[in-house]
Amino acid sequence: xxxxxxxxxxxxxLLFAALLLNATYVQYWQADDLTxxxxxxxxxxxxxxxxxxxxxxxLVRGRAVAxxxxxxxxxxxxxxxxxxxxxxHLTGYFTRDNGLGGVEATRNSILSGSDSALFxxxxxxxxxxEDPKGGSVSLTIDPQAQQAAYDGLQALGDDVQGSVVAIxxxxxxxxxxxSNPTFDxxxxxxxxxxxxxxxKTRLLEGGGASPLNNKAIEGVLPPGSTFKLVxxxxxxxxxxxxPESSVPGGARLDLPQTSTDLINDGGGSCGGEEIxxxxxxxxxxxxxxxxxxxxxxxxxxxxxxxxFGFGTRTFSDLDDALTRQAVSRFPEDPDDPQTALxxxxxxxxxxxxxxxxxxxxxxxxDGTVMRPYLVDETLSPKLETxxxxxxxxxxxxxxMDAASAxxxxxxxxxxxxxxxxxxxxxxxVEVGGKTGTAQSAPDRPPYAWFVSLxxxxxxxxxxxxxxxxxxxxxxxxxxxGLAAPVARAVMEAVVGR
Amino acid sequence: MSSPGPSTxxxxxxxxxxxxxxxxxxxxxxxxVVGVGAYAAVGLGVDGTLPVDLLTHGLWxxxxxxxxxxxxxxxxxxxxxVLLPIVGALNGLGLAMIHRIDLGRQAxxxxxxxxxxxxxxxxxxxxxxxxxxxxxLRDHRRLQAFTYTAGLAAIVLLLLPLVPGLGxxxxxSRIWIGIGPLSFQPGEVAKVLLVVAFAGYLVLxxxxxxxAGRRLLFVDLPRGRDLGPILGMWLVSLGILVxxxxxxxxxxxxxxFLVMLYVATERPxxxxxxxxxxxxxxxxxxxxxxxxxxxxxAWLDPFDPDVNAYQLVQGLYGMGWGGLVGRGLGQGQxxxxxxGFSDFIIASMGEELxxxxxxxxxxxxxxxxxxxxxxxxxxxxxxxKLMATGLGVVFALQVFVVIGGVTxxxxxxxxxxxxxxxxxxxxxxxxxxxxxxxxxxxxxRRPPPELVAGDDELDSDAxxxxxxx
Numbered sequence: 001x002x003x004x005x006x007x008x009x010x011x012x013x014l015l016f017a018a019l020l021l022n023a024t025y026v027q028y029w030q031a032d033d034l035t036x037x038x039x040x041x042x043x044x045x046x047x048x049x050x051x052x053x054x055x056x057x058x059l060v061r062g063r064a065v066a067x068x069x070x071x072x073x074x075x076x077x078x079x080x081x082x083x084x085x086x087x088x089h090l091t092g093y094f095t096r097d098n099g100l101g102g103v104e105a106t107r108n109s110i111l112s113g114s115d116s117a118l119f120x121x122x123x124x125x126x127x128x129x130e131d132p133k134g135g136s137v138s139l140t141i142d143p144q145a146q147q148a149a150y151d152g153l154q155a156l157g158d159d160v161q162g163s164v165v166a167i168x169x170x171x172x173x174x175x176x177x178x179s180n181p182t183f184d185x186x187x188x189x190x191x192x193x194x195x196x197x198x199x200k201t202r203l204l205e206g207g208g209a210s211p212l213n214n215k216a217i218e219g220v221l222p223p224g225s226t227f228k229l230v231x232x233x234x235x236x237x238x239x240x241x242x243p244e245s246s247v248p249g250g251a252r253l254d255l256p257q258t259s260t261d262l263i264n265d266g267g268g269s270c271g272g273e274e275i276x277x278x279x280x281x282x283x284x285x286x287x288x289x290x291x292x293x294x295x296x297x298x299x300x301x302x303x304x305x306x307x308f309g310f311g312t313r314t315f316s317d318l319d320d321a322l323t324r325q326a327v328s329r330f331p332e333d334p335d336d337p338q339t340a341l342x343x344x345x346x347x348x349x350x351x352x353x354x355x356x357x358x359x360x361x362x363x364x365x366d367g368t369v370m371r372p373y374l375v376d377e378t379l380s381p382k383l384e385t386x387x388x389x390x391x392x393x394x395x396x397x398x399x400m401d402a403a404s405a406x407x408x409x410x411x412x413x414x415x416x417x418x419x420x421x422x423x424x425x426x427x428x429v430e431v432g433g434k435t436g437t438a439q440s441a442p443d444r445p446p447y448a449w450f451v452s453l454x455x456x457x458x459x460x461x462x463x464x465x466x467x468x469x470x471x472x473x474x475x476x477x478x479x480x481g482l483a484a485p486v487a488r489a490v491m492e493a494v495v496g497r
Numbered sequence: 498m499s500s501p502g503p504s505t506x507x508x509x510x511x512x513x514x515x516x517x518x519x520x521x522x523x524x525x526x527x528x529x530v531v532g533v534g535a536y537a538a539v540g541l542g543v544d545g546t547l548p549v550d551l552l553t554h555g556l557w558x559x560x561x562x563x564x565x566x567x568x569x570x571x572x573x574x575x576x577x578x579v580l581l582p583i584v585g586a587l588n589g590l591g592l593a594m595i596h597r598i599d600l601g602r603q604a605x606x607x608x609x610x611x612x613x614x615x616x617x618x619x620x621x622x623x624x625x626x627x628x629x630x631x632x633x634l635r636d637h638r639r640l641q642a643f644t645y646t647a648g649l650a651a652i653v654l655l656l657l658p659l660v661p662g663l664g665x666x667x668x669x670s671r672i673w674i675g676i677g678p679l680s681f682q683p684g685e686v687a688k689v690l691l692v693v694a695f696a697g698y699l700v701l702x703x704x705x706x707x708x709a710g711r712r713l714l715f716v717d718l719p720r721g722r723d724l725g726p727i728l729g730m731w732l733v734s735l736g737i738l739v740x741x742x743x744x745x746x747x748x749x750x751x752x753x754f755l756v757m758l759y760v761a762t763e764r765p766x767x768x769x770x771x772x773x774x775x776x777x778x779x780x781x782x783x784x785x786x787x788x789x790x791x792x793x794x795a796w797l798d799p800f801d802p803d804v805n806a807y808q809l810v811q812g813l814y815g816m817g818w819g820g821l822v823g824r825g826l827g828q829g830q831x832x833x834x835x836x837g838f839s840d841f842i843i844a845s846m847g848e849e850l851x852x853x854x855x856x857x858x859x860x861x862x863x864x865x866x867x868x869x870x871x872x873x874x875x876x877x878x879x880x881x882k883l884m885a886t887g888l889g890v891v892f893a894l895q896v897f898v899v900i901g902g903v904t905x906x907x908x909x910x911x912x913x914x915x916x917x918x919x920x921x922x923x924x925x926x927x928x929x930x931x932x933x934x935x936x937x938x939x940x941x942r943r944p945p946p947e948l949v950a951g952d953d954e955l956d957s958d959a960x961x962x963x964x965x966x
Binding site: 001002003004005006008009012013015016018019020022023024026027028030031032033034035040042043044045046048049 | 756759760761763800810813814815816817818819820821829830833847848851852855856859860862863866867870873874879882883886889890893894896897900901904905906
């Protein structure tokens with residue numbers, strides 16, 4: 001019987017070899033996949049471990065806006081957000097059961113310490129028998145500008161929906177980004193998980209108006225008169241116009257193919273049948289820019305808009321399960337009346353506040369639009385730089401040549417000095433700006449835009465402010481009344497340093 | 498193992514095995530280090546301090562294992578020296594892991610039952626049964642007289658869970674009987690009895706069953722009229738699958754019978770016949786039985802949200818989380834996996850001891866099976882050969898089916914992991930199996946009686962010197 005017994009031994013050997021190989025497959029080759037939260041979000045072990053880990057901080061000029069502090073419960077560390085309301089949409093949130101948001105989500109691998117760039121640190125920690133620590137992330141935010149933007153929106157009232165974006169034109173660094181209403185990420189990160197869940201549910205109840213919604217990037221609205229900057233840029237770029245060119249400035253513009261006319265805000269004329277392009281921008285003359293738009297054509301307008309960033313998704317530093325940058329758009333194939341309306345930022349033109357800040361930043365940076373970014377540096381647990389974001393140009397640059405950009409800046413200065421945006425003026429600093437008031441639907445109150453840059457000769461900041469549902473009377477809503485003072489405060493914070 | 502000295506060989510007896518009880522003692526101490534060390538590590542990992550009952554637990558384990566060792570020295574001096582230490586190490590590891598998961602479950606629910614202390618009592622019973630078998634059964638061949646008794650008893654035991662009022666359905670399988678608060682899995686005992694019955698039956702009928710029938714592709718198939726026994730066993734296995742919904746035992750019993758039949762007759766044809774019957778049975782089972790389909794679907798794609806494979810997925814997550822070296826005892830979350838202390842204990846081991854620990858455990862089982870088959874090879878009587886083969890193959894199949902199922906090599910079937918899993922019936926039965934193996938190996942390794950001058954001379958220094966050279 002020994003021969004079959006030997007054969008059985010070989011058989012058993014094969015069975016055990018199969019077990020060994022399979023265990024190796026599961027615990028070695030498949031292990032990374034099994035422990036990846038993006039592949040298997042229901043993996044409680046990984047989730048709990050990440051929740052209990054000492055995460056790195058999110059820093060603004062060296063001060064933490066998100067940090068992990070020791071806690072005496074089972075999870076060892078409590079994520080806290082020292083300036084929670086002000087930075088909520090940037091830091092995002094770190095929760096056990098409700099996912100991750102903002103930079104907490106997009107830079108999770110660095111913050112949690114699982115990034116391959118931190119491999120050496122992990123090995124050292126293992127050798128020293130220390131718990132692995134996460135790296136830190138440093139933001140481009142200017143804390144004073146952020147504070148000014150937040151205070152400015154708050155001053156308009158708790159219920160005011162609005163947002164502010166400020167960009168450093170030469171680099172694309174985001175200096176301030178605030179969205180109102182805001183939320184408290186501390187209440188999501190709490191270890192009282194039922195309270196955190198209830199809070200998240202409440203935050204999500206508002207749908208698109210949810211406080212979790214980052215209005216600076218997530219929604220597009222017609223930019224109204226602020227889009228006249230794009231039309232003006234296209235006009236200057238065409239070579240047919242300069243700031244002193246004569247354009248129609250009457251009370252109405254006959255829209256071709258229709259029986260309706262395009263009229264100015266208030267219904268009057270802009271100061272004569274023929275006015276200069278600069279004057280048209282100063283008084284935000286619909287008739288002038290409608291006819292310039294008709295003259296240039298929809299293609300030229302769209303091309304100019306796209307050079308400023310319309311039509312592309314350019315910003316992903318805050319992408320999480322709920323957040324994506326909305327793509328700003330210029331209508332695909334408008335007929336003539338639609339083109340005229342588009343040229344003044346109505347009809348189907350729609351932009352995010354970030355996009356309008358990029359328009360101002362492009363004009364400020366002598367015509368070159370830089371890709372906006374929020375994460376400046378990632379740092380190891382010992383605060384050595386792992387990676388620094390290099391400024392880069394947007395595709396298809398420059399958006400306009402430097403001379404035209406300088407002309408347009410000067411025209412924007414006139415708007416502040418002589419036109420609709422006097423409320424944005426800062427003593428001793430040349431400020432350029434453009435107001436906008438637009439309407440998305442007849443039954444909804446209009447909203448106010450303001451786009452600006454300062455100082456006009458060598459701009460160090462470009463700002464876009466959007467104020468919706470300000471709770472004031474319809475006829476009081478205007479870019480200059482509501483939005484411009486907020487933009488001025490932000491510019492002062494940056495320039496005044 | 499021991500190489501014969503030249504003078505021993507010249508005595509014409511071939512091998513003379515050394516007793517190697519000293520080696521067993523050293524290995525046993527190592528296995529105690531593993532078991533007690535793991536228990537201490539659990540305390541350190543969970544609470545940061547040594548467990549308060551470390552001393553009593555360690556002493557209890559030591560007394561049990563050393564007691565078994567003494568019994569071996571006295572009643573089976575030539576028995577294989579590796580088996581007991583392996584069993585000791587596995588049992589000690591299992592106790593530590595069950596205790597660890599008790600702590601994990603009690604952290605959530607302070608009223609959760611503690612299984613580790615019960616398991617230690619079962620281990621004590623197992624060790625007592627171990628000693629009893631070795632003391633009472635001086636020659637395994639006496640079991641041959643109980644061939645049909647054992648067979649009948651096994652069938653009765655297998656049927657018991659189906660008796661109304663006595664049988665209990667636990668976790669979907671009706672393989673338990675309950676008397677008052679105690680529940681027992683008679684199938685585990687039936688396993689041992691079946692090996693005895695098969696061995697006794699096949700020794701008598703091997704010549705008839707080995708007669709060749711038709712020849713097909715180099716393989717001699719058995720004669721049609723000899724198909725009775727295997728058909729009977731096939732139907733019994735199908736019955737277990739259908740009425741008790743116990744995929745694992747069904748597979749185990751049929752595989753066991755098939756292997757023993759093949760070894761007894763030396764006819765690979767039986768493997769062909771049996772393999773075909775297994776395939777037919779498995780396919781029929783898959784077509785008609787919902788719980789088999791569920792298991793197969795979970796095996797193919799456990800991560801499909803439509804498939805209910807929570808336990809399997811959590812086990813895999815645990816093993817993946819453990820990685821190469823594991824989280825460390827007490828530092829994972831094995832309590833998340835349902836039944837992480839019994840059927841899925843290997844996943845818990847993988848989580849806290851890593852691939853390294855899982856490989857070590859699989860290798861321990863591998864050595865266990867290897868020692869059993871080696872015993873079968875050197876055994877001098879056919880009944881002993883068959884029994885040792887059967888007992889070894891029971892371990893091999895059971896380990897393959899349960900570890901393969903948990904690690905998604907094959908569809909999951911509920912079986913206990915020998916010596917590791919929580920569960921009294923299984924533990925006691927496995928201790929009995931090891932006792933039987935040691936008894937057979939003692940007989941096999943003992944020098945043939947006619948060459949033994951007497952116990953005194955064997956223990957004398959002269960013999961030792963010869964053997965040591």
